[in-house]
Amino acid sequence: MLTQALSxxxxxxxxxxxxRALVKWGALGAVSLLAFYLILALYLQRQFMFxxxxxxxxxxxxxxxxxxxxxxxxxxxxxxxxxxVFVLFPLFYTVAIGxxxxxxxxxxxxxxxQQVLLxxxxxxxxxxxxxxxxxxxxxxRLSITDDQGxxxxxxxxxxxxxxxxxxxxxxPAGSQPIAGDKVNLRGIIQHKKALNDLTLVLPDKxxxxxxxxxSFGAVKPLYTVHxxxxxxxxxxxxVYYPNDKSGFYESAKGETLSPGWTVAIGWAxxxxxxxxxxxxxxxxxxxxxxxxxxxxxxxFTLGLGxxxxxxxxxxxxxxxxxxxxxxxxxxAVPAFISILIFKGLFNQNFGEINLVLQHLFGVRPDWxxxxxxxxxxxxxVNTWLGYPYMMLxxxxxxxxxxxxxxxxxxxxxxxxxxxxxxxxxxxxxKPLMPLLIASFAxxxxxxxxxxxxxxxxxxxxxxxxxxxxxxxxxSYTYRIAFQDAGQNFGLAAAIATVIFLLVGGxxxxxxxxxxxxx
Amino acid sequence: MAMxxxxxxxxxxxxxxxxxxxxxxLILFPLLMVISxxxxxxxxxxxxxxxxxxxxxxxxxxxxIPYHEADGSVIQPPFPVLLWLWNSIKVASIxxxxxxxxxxxxxxxxxxxxxxxxxxxxKAMLIFQMFPPxxxxxxxxxxxxxxxxxxxxxxxxxxxxLILAYLGGVALHIWTIKGYFESVDKSLEEAAIVDGATTWxxxxxxxxxxxxxILVVVFILAFIMNxxxxxxxxxxxxxxxxxxxxxxxxxxxxQQHYLWGDFAAAAVLSGLPITVIFLYxxxxxxxxxTAGGVKG
Numbered sequence: 102m103l104t105q106a107l108s109x110x111x112x113x114x115x116x117x118x119x120x121r122a123l124v125k126w127g128a129l130g131a132v133s134l135l136a137f138y139l140i141l142a143l144y145l146q147r148q149f150m151f152x153x154x155x156x157x158x159x160x161x162x163x164x165x166x167x168x169x170x171x172x173x174x175x176x177x178x179x180x181x182x183x184x185x186v187f188v189l190f191p192l193f194y195t196v197a198i199g200x201x202x203x204x205x206x207x208x209x210x211x212x213x214x215q216q217v218l219l220x221x222x223x224x225x226x227x228x229x230x231x232x233x234x235x236x237x238x239x240x241x242r243l244s245i246t247d248d249q250g251x252x253x254x255x256x257x258x259x260x261x262x263x264x265x266x267x268x269x270x271x272x273p274a275g276s277q278p279i280a281g282d283k284v285n286l287r288g289i290i291q292h293k294k295a296l297n298d299l300t301l302v303l304p305d306k307x308x309x310x311x312x313x314x315x316s317f318g319a320v321k322p323l324y325t326v327h328x329x330x331x332x333x334x335x336x337x338x339x340v341y342y343p344n345d346k347s348g349f350y351e352s353a354k355g356e357t358l359s360p361g362w363t364v365a366i367g368w369a370x371x372x373x374x375x376x377x378x379x380x381x382x383x384x385x386x387x388x389x390x391x392x393x394x395x396x397x398x399x400x401f402t403l404g405l406g407x408x409x410x411x412x413x414x415x416x417x418x419x420x421x422x423x424x425x426x427x428x429x430x431x432x433a434v435p436a437f438i439s440i441l442i443f444k445g446l447f448n449q450n451f452g453e454i455n456l457v458l459q460h461l462f463g464v465r466p467d468w469x470x471x472x473x474x475x476x477x478x479x480x481x482v483n484t485w486l487g488y489p490y491m492m493l494x495x496x497x498x499x500x501x502x503x504x505x506x507x508x509x510x511x512x513x514x515x516x517x518x519x520x521x522x523x524x525x526x527x528x529x530x531k532p533l534m535p536l537l538i539a540s541f542a543x544x545x546x547x548x549x550x551x552x553x554x555x556x557x558x559x560x561x562x563x564x565x566x567x568x569x570x571x572x573x574x575x576s577y578t579y580r581i582a583f584q585d586a587g588q589n590f591g592l593a594a595a596i597a598t599v600i601f602l603l604v605g606g607x608x609x610x611x612x613x614x615x616x617x618x619x
Numbered sequence: 620m621a622m623x624x625x626x627x628x629x630x631x632x633x634x635x636x637x638x639x640x641x642x643x644x645l646i647l648f649p650l651l652m653v654i655s656x657x658x659x660x661x662x663x664x665x666x667x668x669x670x671x672x673x674x675x676x677x678x679x680x681x682x683x684i685p686y687h688e689a690d691g692s693v694i695q696p697p698f699p700v701l702l703w704l705w706n707s708i709k710v711a712s713i714x715x716x717x718x719x720x721x722x723x724x725x726x727x728x729x730x731x732x733x734x735x736x737x738x739x740x741x742k743a744m745l746i747f748q749m750f751p752p753x754x755x756x757x758x759x760x761x762x763x764x765x766x767x768x769x770x771x772x773x774x775x776x777x778x779x780x781l782i783l784a785y786l787g788g789v790a791l792h793i794w795t796i797k798g799y800f801e802s803v804d805k806s807l808e809e810a811a812i813v814d815g816a817t818t819w820x821x822x823x824x825x826x827x828x829x830x831x832x833i834l835v836v837v838f839i840l841a842f843i844m845n846x847x848x849x850x851x852x853x854x855x856x857x858x859x860x861x862x863x864x865x866x867x868x869x870x871x872x873x874q875q876h877y878l879w880g881d882f883a884a885a886a887v888l889s890g891l892p893i894t895v896i897f898l899y900x901x902x903x904x905x906x907x908x909t910a911g912g913v914k915g
Contacts, residue, residue: 139769151765176728180721180789181740187787188747191755191762198757412639417632426898427643433897434650435847437865438890442653444872445879451663453652485646539749546751549849553869575753582757583854590757597754608749612742 125166133163147210150197154190158182192601198594200365205588207348207361214362215330218350220266221323222300223336224312228319232311234289234296237281243301244279245271245309245317253303254279260295270302271309289314332358370595379565383577384596386561391573394479395544399537401484406491411525413492414499432489440553443482470559472570479571483550487540494536498529535615542607546600551576566592574600657681657883677884697878700885702860703867707889710778710852710863711845714785718841719834722789726796727822731805741794748790753850759784760854776857784851788844792837799833800826836903839896846893864889 136159143152162182165174201207209217230245240257247253253271289296293314301309301317312318324332324341332341332350341350341358348364349357374380409428413421431439446454447468455465468478506524515523551557557569557576566589567580574596582593652668657677659670679686680696687693728734729741752759760775763784767774773783807829808821816824827834849865856862859870868889871882 142769143765148765151762173728173732173734176732177725177740180725180793183721183786183789184744184747186762187759187784188750188752188755191752191758192747192750194758194761195755203757409639409642412635415632415635417628418635418639424639424643427647429898429901430650430894431646433894433901434890435843435865435893437847437849437868438886439649441868441872441882442649442886445656445882446649446652448877448879451877451879453656453668456668485649542749546753548751548753549847552849552853575751579753579756579850594757600754601750604749604751605746608746611749612745 129163129167133159150194154186158186195594196598196601198590199370199598200367200595201363201591202348202361202366202369203363203590203594204592206359207363207591209360209362211330211343211362214350214360215326215332217360218324218332218358219322219326222308222310222320223323224310225319225321228307228309229312229316230309230318231316233279234284234292235279235281236284236288241284242279242281243269243299244274245301247303252276255301260292266298266300268300268302271304273304286314366591370592373592374595374599377565379563380592383561383564383566383568386570387568387572387574387577390476390571391545394476394483394573395541395547397480398483398487398544398547399541401480402487402491402540403495403537405484405488406493407495407525409488409492410495410499411521413496428492429489431485432493436486436549437553439486440482440550443478443485444554447478469555472559475555475559475571479550479554482554483544483547486550487544490540494533495529498532499525502528535611538607538611538614542604542611545573545607546575546604547573548575548579552579556580653883654887656880657887659880659883662878662880677880678888680881681884681888697881698867698870698885699860700864700867700889703862703864704889706778706861707846707864710781710785711842714782714845715838715841717782717786718789718792719838721786722792722796722837723827723830723834724822725789726793726800727826729793730797730800731808731822731826732818744790744793748788751850752784752787756850756854759851763855775855776861777855778861780855781852781863784855785845785848788841792841795837795840796830796833799830803829832903836900839900839903843893843897 136155140152140155140159143149143155162178165171165178228248230247232243232245235242235244237257239259241260242255242257244252244254252274254274255269255271258267258269284292296311299311300320303309308320308322309317310320321335323335325335326332330343333339334341339352339354339356341352341356344351345364346366347357347361348366349359349361351357374384412418413424413428418424446452449455449465449467449469452468455468458464458466466474468474502525507520510520510524551571551573555569555571557567557572557580559570561568561570567584568577569580572580578593578596578600581596582588582590655669658673658675660672660674660676676686676688676694680694681700683696683699683701685693685695729737763773763775763780767777767780771777773779803826808825811821811825812818846863847865848863852863853866853869856866859867862870868882868885871878871885
C-alpha cells in the first residue's frame with residue numbers, strides 16, 4: 102500500500118512529462134510542416150527573398166525550441182524574431198531593391214507582363230454591331246444584331262467595374278423579345294468602365310469589344326507569343342524581344358512596350374543620383390538642408406532648453422513645479438496634432454499667426470510658398486516641439502554639478518556668462534554628447550514633421566522626381582516611392598541605402614562616445 | 620542657500636518670473652488658440668482671436684453628431700474621429716501588451732543569463748533602432764502584401780498588420796527593462812533556484828512581481844509611441860474607417876478641403892487624453908526617453 106501510494110505521484114508526473122513531450126514535438130512538427138508549405142509556395146512564386154526569410158526564421162525557431170541546450174535563447178527568440186522580420190529584413194530588402202528597376206513601370210514579373218500584354222486587343226476592320234443593354238433585377242443582358250440581321254444575346258451577368266476582363270458568349274435570341282428594361286445612353290455612360298471590360302464571343306469564336314457608346318466591334322489579340330518568349334504584333338507584324346537588361350519588351354527599332362518587369366540593374370540608380378542633373382541638383386540641395394536643419398534644431402533646442410533649465414535651477418525662483426509642467430506641455434501634446442495645429446496657424450490666408458502679424462506689423466508672410474520663410478517656420482515649429490526634451494535633459498545634468506563650484510566662482514566675481522562657459526558646459530558636455538548625436542540623427546530623419554507640415558513645399562524647379570525645398574532626405578525618398586505617378590521604388594531604395602549608411606555611421610560614433618556597457 | 624547674494628537679487632527674481640511667464644504665454648499660444656478656434660462658427664478665420672459667437676458646431680461634429688444650423692440645414696460629420704481614436708487605442712494597446720511580453724522575457728535573459736553573442740546582439744539592437752522605418756516602407760509594404768496572400772487578416776489594410784509591424788520596435792524597451800532588472804538584487808532568485816525552482820519560475824514568481832513599476836512605465840511609453848506612429852500606418856492602412864488618428868487627422872487640412880474649425884475640435888478631443896496621460900506619467904517616461912534618446 103505504502104509503496105503504491107509513494108510511487109503513484111511519481112508515475113503520474115512521468116506520464117505528464119511524456120504527454121508534455123508529445124505535445125511539444127507534435128506542435129513543433131505541425132509548425133515546421135506549415136512553414137515548409139509556406140516556403141515552398143513562396144519559392145514557386147519566385148519570391149526568393151521571402152522564402153529565405155521564412156526558412157531562416159523557422160529553422161532557427163526549431164533549433165531554439167527543440168534543443169534543450171539552447172534554452173536561454175528561448176527567452177530572447179520572440180523579440181529577436183520580431184526585430185529581424187520587421188526591422189532587419191525590410192532594411193536588407195530595401196538595399197536589394199536599390200539595385201533593381203522596381204517602379205510603377207517595372208512592377209511585375211515576366212510571366213505576368215506577358216499575361217497583361219496578351220490580353221491587349223485591337224479592332225479588326227468591319228464587323229461593328231450596335232448593342233442594347235437590358236437590366237432586370239440588378240442583372241444585365243446584352244444583345245447585338247449581326248450582319249445577317251439576326252439577334253444574339255448573352256446570359257444575364259452582373260456589371261461591376263473590377264478591372265478584370267469578363268468573357269460572355271452570345272447565343273441566338275430568336276424573335277422573342279428580351280426581358281428587362283433597356284438602359285439608356287446615360288446609364289451606359291455610367292457603366293462605361295465595366296462595359297469596357299467585357300469581351301463578347303460570337304458563335305463563330307470572333308471576339309467583340311466595346312468600340313463606342315453604341316456599338317461593339319470585332320477584335321483580335323494584339324500580340325502572339327512565340328516559344329522563345331518573343332511577342333509578335335498581329336497588326337503590324339513587328340517583333341518584340343524581351344530585354345533582360347531594361348526589363349521591357351523591345352522591338353529592333355527600340356520601341357518598348359509597357360508594362361515592364363523588374364530586373365536587377367546594378368549600380369544604375371546610384372549612378373543616376375550622381376550624374377543625372379535633374380536628380381543630383383535636388384539631391385545635393387536637400388542633403389544640405391537636411392544637415393542644416395538637424396544641426397540648427399539641436400543648437401536651438403539645446404540653447405533654449407539649457408537656458409530654461411538654468412533658470413529653473415535657481416534657488417530663489419518659486420513655483421518650479423508649475424513652470425516645469427507648463428514648459429513641457431509642447432512635449433506632452435502628440436506631435437502629429439501639434440504639427441497640424443501649426444500648419445493651420447501658419448496658413449497664409451486663414452492662419453491666426455498672420456492675423457496677429459497683420460495687426461501688429463501689417464505684414465502677411467508667405468509661410469508655405471517662400472522657401473526661406475518655409476524653412477524658418479519649420480525651425481520655429483521644431484524648436485517648439487523639441488526644447489522640452491533638451492530642458493529635461495539639462496535639468497538632470499545640471500543637478501549633478503556640485504554647487505560649491507558656483508559659490509567659488511561667485512567669490513572670484515564671475516558673471517553668469519563665465520559660469521556657463523567655464524563651469525557648466527565643460528562639465529555636462531561629455532554625458533550630453535551622445536544624446537545630442539541621437540537628437541541629430543532623429544531630426545535628420547524627422548519625417549513626420551515635414552510630411553505633416555509642408556510636405557516638402559515649395560517645389561524645387563527643374564527636378565525630375567518630386568522634390569521640395571523643405572524636403573528632408575527621408576521625406577524625399579518617401580515621395581519618390583509613394584507619390585505621384587513616378588513611384589520609383591528602386592531609386593528611392595538607393596537613396597534610402599545612402600541614409601542607412603549615414604545613420605549607421607552616426608550611431609556607431611555614438612556607441613563609442615557613450616561607452617555603452619552591456 | 621548660497622552664501623554670496625548680490626543686492627539686486629529681488630529684481631532679478633522678479634525679472635525671471637516675468638520672462639518665464641511671458642515665454643510660457645508664447646509657447647502656449649498655439650494650444651490656447653486651437654481651443655478658441657474649436658468654438659468658433661464656421662471653418663474660416665473671422666478676424667479675431669476669440670470666438671465672437673461661440674458655437675458647439677465643431678464639437679458636435681467631432682463627436683459624430685450631425686449639427687443642425689439655425690437656418691435648418693444639417694452638417695454631417697466629415698470624418699469618424701471617435702472611430703479613429705478607438706482604432707488608435709486598440710492598435711496601440713494590443714501592440715504595447717505584445718511588446719511588453721516580448722521585451723520582458725528578452726530583458727530577463729539579457730540581464731541574468733550568460734550566452735554567446737549577448738554583447739553583439741545588445742549593441743546591434745541599439746544601432747538598428749536608430750534606423751527610421753520610413754526608409755524601408757517599400758519593403759514593409761511588400762512584406763505585408765506577401766503575408767496577406769496567405770493570411771488575409773494580416774494583409775495590407777488590416778489592423779493586424781499594423782500591430783505586427785509595431786512589434787519590431789522592442790529594442791529600446793528591452794534596454795529599459797534590462798537596466799531595471801540589473802538594479803534588482805539577484806539573491807532572492809538565486810535562493811529560489813537553490814530551493815529547486817526553475818529559471819522560469821524564478822523569473823515569473825520572484826522578479827516579475829518586483830518589477831511591476833517599470834513594466835507599467837514601458838507599457839505607457841510603448842503605448843504613446845505607437846499612438847503617435849505615422850509613417851507605417853499611413854502606408855499600411857487605406858480605408859477611411861480603418862485609419863488611426865495620426866493618419867486621419869491629416870485629412871482635415873487639405874488645400875481644397877480646409878476644415879480648420881472641425882480639425883480644432885477633433886484635435887482637442889483626441890489630443891487631450893494623450894496629453895493628460897503623458898503629463899501624469901512624465902516622471903517615469905522622461906527617464907525612459909532620456910535613456911534612449913528617441914524623441915526631440
